[in-house]
Each structure stands twice: as structure tokens, then as C-alpha cells.
Amino acid sequence: MEQGILLSAENLDFMIHGVFSYTLFGQTVWITTSHVCILIVFLVLIGFFIAARITMNKASEVPGTFQNIIELIVEKLDGMVEGVMGKWSPKFRNYIGTIFLFILLSNISGLFGLRPPTADYGTTLALGLITFTLIHYNQFKYQKVKGVIKGLCDPWPIWAPINIIGDCAVPISLSLRLFANVLSGLVMTTLVYGLLGKLAVIWPAALHVYLDLFSGAIQTYVFCMLTMTYITNACNTD
Amino acid sequence: MDFNENFILGCSAIGAGLAVIAGIGPGVGQGIAAGHAAAAVGRNPGAKSDVTSTMLLGQAVAETTGLYGLLVAMLLMFVKPLV
Numbered sequence: 001m002e003q004g005i006l007l008s009a010e011n012l013d014f015m016i017h018g019v020f021s022y023t024l025f026g027q028t029v030w031i032t033t034s035h036v037c038i039l040i041v042f043l044v045l046i047g048f049f050i051a052a053r054i055t056m057n058k059a060s061e062v063p064g065t066f067q068n069i070i071e072l073i074v075e076k077l078d079g080m081v082e083g084v085m086g087k088w089s090p091k092f093r094n095y096i097g098t099i100f101l102f103i104l105l106s107n108i109s110g111l112f113g114l115r116p117p118t119a120d121y122g123t124t125l126a127l128g129l130i131t132f133t134l135i136h137y138n139q140f141k142y143q144k145v146k147g148v149i150k151g152l153c154d155p156w157p158i159w160a161p162i163n164i165i166g167d168c169a170v171p172i173s174l175s176l177r178l179f180a181n182v183l184s185g186l187v188m189t190t191l192v193y194g195l196l197g198k199l200a201v202i203w204p205a206a207l208h209v210y211l212d213l214f215s216g217a218i219q220t221y222v223f224c225m226l227t228m229t230y231i232t233n234a235c236n237t238d
Numbered sequence: 239m240d241f242n243e244n245f246i247l248g249c250s251a252i253g254a255g256l257a258v259i260a261g262i263g264p265g266v267g268q269g270i271a272a273g274h275a276a277a278a279v280g281r282n283p284g285a286k287s288d289v290t291s292t293m294l295l296g297q298a299v300a301e302t303t304g305l306y307g308l309l310v311a312m313l314l315m316f317v318k319p320l321v
Contacts, residue, residue, distance in 0.1 A: 015316075173302060176302070176309065177302045177305060180305035180306070183312070218294055219298065221295070221298075222294075222295055222298040225295055226299075
């Protein structure tokens with residue numbers, strides 16, 4: 001196809017690719033590029049955590065650079081959880097901190113040449129379902145069965161189906177929000193690189209700052225905030 | 239009746255274009271949120287960081303409906319469910 005430099009559309013590529021497949025109970029299961037990218041993100045995070053553990057084991061009164069960074073991250077995350085969850089924060093700060101770091105690193109991994117794992121609906125749906133499970137586990141634990149039934153029949157008992165649909169919409173909207181934001185950023189940067197070809201030299205850095213860094217950080221914050229709000233609502237008995 | 243594949247692809251493109259009109263709603267909503275946040279900061283400059291984080295949270299939630307439209311458009315363009 002004759003398209004010149006401006007429209008080299010055939011190197012547009014933001015799809016998920018299969019790496020290899022295997023058969024499990026008669027179903028063909030694919031290991032895709034998302035799995036590989038998640039694995040890389042996990043390895044980087046685990047390496048960071050091990051380094052942090054080693055540093056904190058010999059923590060000094062006057063902190064060095066790396067110790068300062070770790071303390072800053074932990075204090076900020078704890079402060080965020082404390083501000084929203086109040087008295088429930090000690091139980092959930094581990095989980096919220098973990099998913100915050102994981103989603104943040106996944107969202108900005110587009111900067112390092114990976115396809116962001118959160119631009120795969122499988123990843124974000126899994127995160128949304130974990131939130132869903134936590135909400136309902138804690139609801140049954142703290143409000144007991146009576147409280148759950150009372151919550152379902154909130155204004156009148158006839159509203160129970162609508163409340164059930166609303167409960168089921170929570171993980172779907174949480175996961176779709178994160179997925180669509182990261183995917184739109186990925187598609188836009190790919191379009192710029194693919195369609196402008198050789199003209200896209202230095203200035204796409206500004207696009208990356210907005211679409212990868214800013215949007216990714218905001219969506220991470222929103223996902224964690226909403227998860228914390230829902231869980232706090234489920235824990236409060238009144 | 240059966241249609242030509244190219245006809246269906248063209249109609250999918252038109253549908254994708256119509257689907258991203260959904261972006262109007264979040265645009266208006268985010269603008270209203272930002273305007274009120276600016277007014278709030280003008281009235282109480284000390285609360286700037288709180289106002290900003292609340293505004294960003296609300297805007298990100300309001301963005302969701304627009305993103306649903308974008309998802310529909312992308313499904314029509316790249317997954318081609320109707321062909």
C-alpha cells in the first residue's frame with residue numbers, strides 16, 4: 001500500500017498477542033503478552049520489596065536516600081487509608097497499599113515499552129472481583145445476615161432486585177473504568193506513533209506525561225478510593 | 239437479506255462515530271465540577287488541596303459514561319462483532 005510517511009497504518013499494534021498455548025481439560029488456554037507483562041511487573045515489585053526489607057532491617061536514625069523513599073511511600077499510603085477508612089484502616093492498609101503499587105506500576109509500565117497489563121479486561125475484572133468479594137465478606141461479617149437483608153430492602157422490600165443489580169454493577173463499573181482509561185491512553189499513543197510515523201519524534205513525550213503518568217496515577221487513586229469507600233460502608237454497622 | 243461485508247464495516251464506522259458522542263456528557267460534567275472547584279478555592283484558598291483531590295475523584299467517576307461510549311466505539315472498530 002502506498003501511504004507515504006503520514007499514514008503507515010499497518011504498524012498500528014495495540015492488541016494482545018498470544019505467546020504460546022496449552023490444552024487444559026480440552027480447552028485451549030493461551031499465555032498472552034499480558035501475562036508476560038504482569039510477570040515483569042510482579043518481578044520488579046518483588047525486587048523492590050526485597051530491597052526495601054533489607055534496607056529497613058538495618059534502618060538507621062538518620063535515613064539514607066532509599067530509606068527516605070520507602071518511608072515516604074508507606075507514610076503517604078497509610079495516611080490515605082487512614083483518612084478514608086478511619087478505625088477500619090489497620091485491617092486493610094496492607095491490601096490497599098499492595099493494589100495501589102501494583103496498579104500504579106501497571107499503568108505507567110507503558111512508559112517502559114510494555115503493553116500495560118491493566119489494558120487487558122482480564123486483569124481489571126480480577127481486581128474488581130476481589131473488591132466485590134471483600135465488600136460482601138465484610139458485610140456478612142460485621143452486619144450479619146439480618147443487616148444484609150435490611151440493607152437490601154432499603155427503602156421498601158420491593159426495591160430488593162434494584163439493590164441487587166446495583167451491587168453487581170459495582171465490580172463491573174470499577175473494572176471497566178480502569179480498563180477503558182488505560183486502553184484509551186494506549187490506543188491514542190499508538191495512533192500517534194503509527195499514523196505520524198517519522199514526524200512523532202520528541203513531542204509525544206507530552207502525551208505520555210498526560211496519558212500514562214497523570215491519567216494512570218489518577219485512575220489508581222480513584223480505584224483505591226472507591227474500594228476503600230465501599231469496604232468502609234460494608235463494615236459500618238448502623 | 240444479506241449485506242456486503244464492506245457495507246457492514248462502513249456502518250460500523252458510522253456507529254463508532256455516533257458512540258463517541260457520549261463524550262459530550264462527561265465533558266459538561268467535568269467542566270461544571272472544575273468551575274465549582276475554582277469557585278470553592280476562590281472562596282477558601284486554604285482548602286486548595288482538599289478541593290483539588292475531591293474534584294479529581296468526582297471528575298474521574300463522571301468520566302465513566304464517556305468511557306463506555308469509547309469502549310463501544312473501539313469494539314465496533316477493532317473487534318468487528320457484526321461482520
